[in-house]
Amino acid sequence: MKKEEKKPEEPDDPVIKKLEEMDNKLERIKSDTHSLNRVACIANSPVIIKELWKAIGRSEVRVAILHFTKDEISAGDLVQALGIKEENLSMYIKPFLGNKGFIAELKKGRYKYFQRSEQVDIVGFENEDKFIQLMKSWEAKRTKETKAEASAPPKEETNVT
Numbered sequence: 001m002k003k004e005e006k007k008p009e010e011p012d013d014p015v016i017k018k019l020e021e022m023d024n025k026l027e028r029i030k031s032d033t034h035s036l037n038r039v040a041c042i043a044n045s046p047v048i049i050k051e052l053w054k055a056i057g058r059s060e061v062r063v064a065i066l067h068f069t070k071d072e073i074s075a076g077d078l079v080q081a082l083g084i085k086e087e088n089l090s091m092y093i094k095p096f097l098g099n100k101g102f103i104a105e106l107k108k109g110r111y112k113y114f115q116r117s118e119q120v121d122i123v124g125f126e127n128e129d130k131f132i133q134l135m136k137s138w139e140a141k142r143t144k145e146t147k148a149e150a151s152a153p154p155k156e157e158t159n160v161t
Contacts, residue, residue, distance in 0.1 A: 038122060045123040052125055055095035055102060060138035062092055063131060069103050069116040078114060083142055 041048060056062045061082055068081050079086045093114065096103040102120055106113040125131055 037118070041119045041122040048119055048123045049125060049128065051100070052102060052120065052123075053130070055100060056134075058134075059092065060134050060141065062095070063134040064138045064142075065093055065096065065103070065114075066116055066120060066125065066131075067135060069114045070121070072106065072113050072115040075112040075114065083145055 052066075056066075061084060064082055065078070068078055073081070075089060076086075079089050082089075082092075084092065093103065096116075097105055101117055103114050103116045106115060
């Protein structure tokens with residue numbers, strides 16, 4: 001015997017039906033918008049890459065910010081990964097925020113998180129030779145700094161009373 005396939009029950013409430021219709025329409029709009037955004041990014045990739053380089057300048061730290069924000073990362077974790085002072089983060093990240101839209105600043109309660117936009121991935125920015133060279137340079141300097149911090153003798157604190 002075959003099992004009868006059960007059809008999903010249709011809600012009797014007209015409000016629920018209307019909400020489902022609205023939700024489905026929003027999903028279609030979201031999908032269409034995402035597709036249009038991808039097409040626009042691909043078509044304008046030389047312009048986007050040029051604007052990214054303007055934001056980066058020659059800063060190895062800014063290249064590292066783009067690298068670390070591929071996935072969502074907290075401000076504290078980003079500062080630690082970059083090896084910079086917390087008060088300097090806004091100076092380095094500001095060119096990517098706002099109307100540029102290269103990195104989104106997300107707030108969850110009292111905490112800030114950062115994540116780069118999809119357009120950076122679409123244009124293949126991490127495959128650019130200049131990006132790779134700056135990232136390697138930053139990694140080499142960061143490795144030297146980490147080794148120097150590890151080998152440095154602990155600072156003695158004077159007790160002033």
